[in-house]
Amino acid sequence: MSDMTISRRAALMGAGAVAAWATSPARALLAQAEASGTLPPRIEALIGRMTLEEKAGQLQLNAAAWAGGAAVALNPPGGSGNFDKQLADAVAGKLTGVFNGNGAAMARRMQGAVMKGSRMKIPLIFAADVIHGHRTIFPVPVAEAASFEPDLARRTARAAAVEGAAAGIDWTFFPMVDIARDQRWGRTMEGAGEDPMLGELFAAARVRGFQGEGLARDDAMMACVKHFAAYGAAESGLDYNSVDISERTLREVYLPPYKAGFDAGAMSGMASFNEINGVPSHGNPWLMKTVLRDEWKFPGIVVSDYTGDEEMIAAGFAKDGKDAARIAFLAGVDMSMQSDLYALHLPALVRGGAVPQELLDQSVRRVLLVKHLLGLFDDPFRRIDEKREKARSRTRESLALSREAGRKAIVLLKNDGDVLPLRKEQRIAIIGPFASGQHDLNGPWVVYGDNANAVDLATGVRAVAGSVTVTPGSGVEEALPGGIEAAVAAAQAADVVLLAIGENEGMSGEAQSRTAITVPAPQMALAEAVAKTGKPVVVVLKNGRGLALEGAVKDAPAILVTWFLGSETGHAIADVLFGAYGPSGRLPLSFPHESGQEPYYYAHKATGRPQPAGERQPYKAQWRTAPNAALYPFGHGLTYGKVGYAGLAVSPAALPQGGRLTVSATVTNSGTRACEEVVQLYIRDRVATLTRPVRELKAFRKVALAPGASQTVSFTLTVDQLRYLGADLKPTVEPGTFDVWIAPSAQAEGVHTTFELLA
Template sequence: MFDTRISRRAALMGAGAFAAWMHNPARAMLWQAGALPVPAFIDGLIARMTLAEKAGQLTLMPAAWGGGVATALNPAGNGPSFDGQLDEVRQGRLTGVFNGNGAEMARRMQTAAMTQSRLKIPLLFAADVIHGHRTIFPVPVGEAASFEPGLAERTARAASYEAAAAGIDWTFAPMVDIARDQRWGRTMEGAGEDVLLGELIAEARVRGFQGKDLKDDDAMLACAKHFAAYGAAEAGLDYNTVDISERTLREVYLPPFKAALDAGVLSFMASFNEISGVPSTGNGWLMEEVLRGEWAYQGFVVSDYTGDMEMIDHGFAADAREAAKLAFLAGVDMSMTSGFYRDHLPDLVEKGEVPVARMDASVRRVLAMKARLGLFDDPFRRIDVKREKARSRTKPTLALAREAGRKSIVMLKNEGDLLPLPKAGKRIAIIGPFASGQHDINGPWVVYGDNGQAVDLATGVKAAVADKGLVTVVEGSGVEAPVPGGIEAAVAAARAADVVLLAIGESENLSGEAQSRAEIVVPAPQMALAEAVAAVGKPVVVVLKNGRALALAGAVVQAPAILVTWFLGSESGHAIADVLFGDYSPTGRLPCSFPRSPGQQPYSYAHKPTGRPNPPGDLQPYKAHYRGIPNSALFPFGHGLTYGRIEYSGLSVAPSMAWDGELVVSAKVTNRGSRAVEEVVQLYTHDRVASVTRPVRELKAFRKVALAPGASEVVTFRLRRDNLLFIGRENKPIVEPGKFDVWIAPSAETEGVRGSFELARA
């Protein structure tokens, strides 16, 4: 059984002892040390294959036998019947399928491959196991709010434990795209806006999915996606153009992919978007020069769903044949869904337009991966119907889901110490479209989980309080439409209550892929509900459901207490109740900045100062800000409150750091409150003068510190020259001597304690 406990190494990483690790040259050697072996029999197998069979090994298709959400994602009408797909298996025309219907489906398909195909090459079964399989964990951006890479590793390990038992060899996760425009719906699938946090979460999830040995029956192949810069889509519009400098690409968007590679990820997925006029699926510079050349990557690259086909609509390829040629020669080994490689690669090779050696190299990568997964040794190692059921939604995985849920919750406000609520003696009205019901709990991008098995808010609250009769539940409004009589019923319930839990925000179909939003606000009908309930005058706790940062306004932002609860998965209601009633003091921090207005997007705390920054204080004319609002977040990256009262003091930092030396930076953090808490202490720097302008702040390390009531701890970080790297004018990493500002603070836009130091010349 998988172990939900955190390892000592993972704990250290989560606590901030990763500063040296992040820039240690030994880190770059990991991939070389674990070079992908190619068993001797594979070249002999390739020599026996026809061109059609080789193309089959480079063709991945949606499973014809899906069911439920999988069918909605991959409509059966887009391909053959299950019997037809079995015929393709017998003919060697498929390397595998994805989002299929569990172990029984996999057993039947693998049996056909191993008994009825000419070469008996095992199939590869893949799936979108994004934030859980049957047990659903918080959406990744919510889990990133825990600021615990070790937690992300454990939930990925648990997801792999469940999914591998259902015959799944390969997951299309983690998504490691940096998201700095909250209009982009796929924000929910990554780790937010910060590069360092993105790197750490990427590494953790790769380790979790792949386990100790890919041949283990509870390990899955991970896939770093989407390569590259998908999160930089113009205006946050999904699938849109990306046009950024190579420096920004290398400094912001590529590092999490490199971190995933260094953690041992063995598959990459090309992104849908173009970069500076070249679609990623046809971008040889990206795949061959950077990924395989500079980074020495030895795994394989798969297109995203119909990514090669979409180059035709991009205006980059004239037809299917040319699209196949461009994608393959650019370095995309495997085609997903379109069938273009199966249909056109044999002819392209026969005509001399694609070298047979290139085709053999891609087939070798895929077959070597199947060998590393143990499929040639035992094609059925992950296919066991009894084991599939036995590993599904076990007590340990559900307990982990509850832990992950409560650690993902971010408390934005808590005026007058409204929270935590007492468990007895208070009449509670839960009002809003997410107050109760088996809907919108698990979150977007769940293929196999069931909202019907998830715990809603009302159930969680009622399980926590002493008298369920004191809890009233009223819908009040739909997500995007009013409910007849809803506001009147909500107002009546609020008047009869001592405190209101206002459960509002986004539904599952307002976040995720293809759900870009021009206005990242609480929908108007819910805002009308919030205003009416607030007018009653009772204390209101906003319980926000969301897959991205939102621009909060009106009665919502004016509420005395606000909890960001994202989509927390299977144990959602229990996890929220744990925080509401004080069984757990909130520890989450924002992985993405909440803007003052949707019009601020894209926004990141790590923005450049410009030549006309507004000085501290009132807004001044002819300075860099929008009319009426400062160039800052409403709730910045890293923000989150606890049930304590935290003070920062006593910064200690030497005036200079030797070129080859180490700088110790420390501060005292004190809990003046009456409850035990965990504070996420964050270290930021700013390079005052550089040959390339630098962001106003950059996160360099963080540490989670447990503080008893009245307790203090001196929190220490260590900086080295490598922590001050940036991408210079030649698009290479450099470090320059000079003056640096440094903060130890509770968020990216608060002072905490501040000092400075000088990096000496060599």
């Protein structure tokens, strides 16, 4: 992608996608059923015939007993681990469906039994964690966000849907749209980083990709926007921890990506594990009803996270399972995942008057309507086809897309002395625990993909270069006997070293919070020893979050952030290393100087004592050992070109109410290689009734620049883009001075000026 301007409105509308969804038959049917309490007649009749137990069963989703791939380790089936018993429960109407099952064969057996033997003949729904690919694995979501190409995310989601739907999957538990401003949080890798605007764009794109041209198609999967809400704001980056946050920050920073996903057509949402200001999300009617239903007019279904309703007991919010079921259901959680609380307790709660039957019917109606829109009542087997499952799996096209997405995700942090791109004739030593081998390639949260089918770094490099040696040097978190000595010898015999270090798959993802977001000590010892050889070192980082780089890693002449790139990892990295593809990725999150800066994000406030540019001054906002800045900020990324910014112009000089203002600059590539530059527009409201961030991203544009070429890049600003939530939590903006930058990152000066907003 190149030469495309991205603003919040332009990308969210996506060629009219949001408007089309708002007026689509599916949305209209959902809204009508929500308002009138009725379904199409043949489906509405089911509700009148169902027992309370069967209604509760439609609201109970469990992990598949016949699980697929890594599903058992990721989501243990628990008491439902016996497939024959689960099959009997499904036929008895005790389950609405299962998730993370073992493909089309399992789905056919279950669906066939239900459609033949159940009383109500309501088809099951099959769900799965298709987070960044099904069997073809794409870069982890935060890596994909580094492309700054929302349409790339739409395309990879579309490919994942085509592949996953062929395996019988109707529903994916994705996109994860949580803003992550604390890199200690392991689930950073599942989202789009720290910026709300980028989060909105990628949320909407992924929903459109998964749901495709219509939910009833056999290549579409229903998207699920998660985790509602503010899971990424967990205190100290500790997974499942409390969130204490102002409503203003919640609405300005954390909620916009969820709304973007729902506005793009997602028909399901998932409650988050965390509490917000003392109220667990699973028991929060303000969140689930006031915001989601009343304000946003969401007509779809809300599912609990894995045993999330039951966990309100340990949190001290519910006294027992029955109480937890009552609280969650009355708060607006339609469907219980895995805990069995709804199946166990909802019938009795209705009979006892604690839960009104009309509310139970309302949730069942939503579930049945979703199944109807997915086409399951017309054809319960529409996505269940073993031949199609095989034919659509790991196709040439999907693997090519994985390679494209991988290389676009890579971020070049540093390239002193133009160490990169490499030359094919160089003697290359690949050193480090991620130098070779079928491990840690796909990344966390992969249920159906297999690292054995992914391309490692050594394979990718050897496909290009003639002289390549591979030496592990150390383990990920442990030293190897003689490892450093062997690595030093390999480095001394080479022209250049690729130092493949960082995090393994077990160090990022759910429940993988870290107190120090650094490269583990054994790998640092390896890096220091290799650096002392004096050979040029290219650090090839594997990571699922922003890292605090230190020592020889920080000081290496070249650093590539390669994340977890999936099926085509080695080929994608080699494409960038040797210049077949110029690096174009940008950081969707900040890399701090030190772990202790976390939470750190570019859009922070100035404080009353900001540290001025130049020599450090006492009694200013700064840490003793680090500035109040990032080592590598949001938006940073180099190319193989030499890009400069000049000639900033603003027209008119002042922005009238209801008017438009054009901001433009000339971007020039003075280098000898073509490149793609992500040109970014930031603003700051200098004086406001409430203090504002030092910068806020408002638009960006990815432009292709030939060697020696210049291009004038223009952006349009409106008053609406300058608004913030005032003291009354309503959008407002005051006349005054605004700073505006067109720059290559959130911390770079680029070109800068001011304009006035008129009264």
